[in-house]
Amino acid sequence: MPELPEVEVTRRSFAQAIQGAQVQSVLMGKPLRWPLGCDPEDLVGRKVLGIRRRGKYLLIDLTPGLLLLHLGMSGSLRFATDLAPSGAHDHFELVTSRGTLRLHDPRRFGAVVHAHSEHDPVAVKLLGGLGMEPLSEAFVLADFAAGMKRSRMPVKQLLLAGRLVVGVGNIYASEVLFLAGIRPTAPASRIGPVRVRKLYEAIQGVLAQAVELGGTTLRDFSSADGAAGHFQTQTRVYGRGGLPCYVCGTPIRLLRQGQRSTYFCPQCQRA
Known part of the structure; x- marks a missing residue:
């Protein structure tokens, strides 16, 4: 699943090229996860003001909406x-005066939804419960620590939930917990302030590194200009079950948490 770094890399790969373009047509394929919410023809003639990101959502600002x-x-x-001509798994095309933005989605769990503004109930429903943005000034250590203290969830599950901080997906959660020396199963509320700060800094560092490396390409992720990511070549624990830890040599372990694979070093991540 594309996570925050992959979505941010995707945004950067076409945001400047499409800014200022005028929508000429909207083509719809098979139904996606949620309906568009307006007649596609209503979007024709609108101008693309810019592309933003909130969590794993891309926000395409139009005039209006x-x-x-x-x-x-x-x-x-x-x-x-x-x-090239659209294929069986191409389900949305925004044809503009500067090029065509196409959504390719074989499983059709993606979505494109129209809202009048971020205050529209449709937008509030999708964005209202999202946590702090880890690569922005909104990610405040004191607020992060307070959220950790309130939760009895295993720390990895808390990170994946996205209500405290967004974008720490499965791969990145394993990586940041390793850097912070925290066992994935540890209750969030029992983690002390020193390790909470290490985790806070690891989240910022790992996600920033992932963005700079173009995200993670394990199967078929690539940005909107076709470039693959390279963060998978830098992982310290993820995907390395049974291999020696780079720090202590102990074999990396694999366990399942909430049907997701978790990788950790039992020696380096004792807490």
Whole structure:
């Protein structure tokens, strides 16, 4: 599933190219996770003001209104002036004066939803419960520590939930917990302030590194200009079950948490 770094990489790969474009047509394929919420023809003639991100949602600001776009489990975007004819798994195209933005989504868990503004109940329902943005000034250590103290959830499950901080997906959760020396099963409320600060800093550092490396490409992720990510070449524990820890040599262990794979070092992550 594309996580925050992959979505941010995707945003950066086409945001400047599409800014200022005028919508010429909107083409819909098979139904996605949620309906568009307006007649596609209503979007024709609107101008694209810019592309923002909130959590794993891309926000396409229009004049007027906005589109909230989610890549779901297997979605990816392409933006170009010379795209090949759409295929069976291409379910949304925003044709503009500067190129076509196409959503390719084999599993159709993604979505494109129209809202009049961020105050529209549709937008509030999708964005209102999201936690702090970890790569922004909104990510405040004191608020993060307070949220950790209030939760009895295992710390990895709390990170994945996205209500305290957004974007720490499965791969990145394993990585940040390793850097902070925290066992994934530890109750969040029992983690002391020193390790909470280490976790806070690891979240910022790992996600920033992932963005700079173009995200993680394990199967078929690529940005809107077709570039693959390379963070998977830098993982310290994720995907390394049974291999020696880079720090202490202890074999990395694999366990299941909430039907997700968790990798950790039993020696380096005792707490």
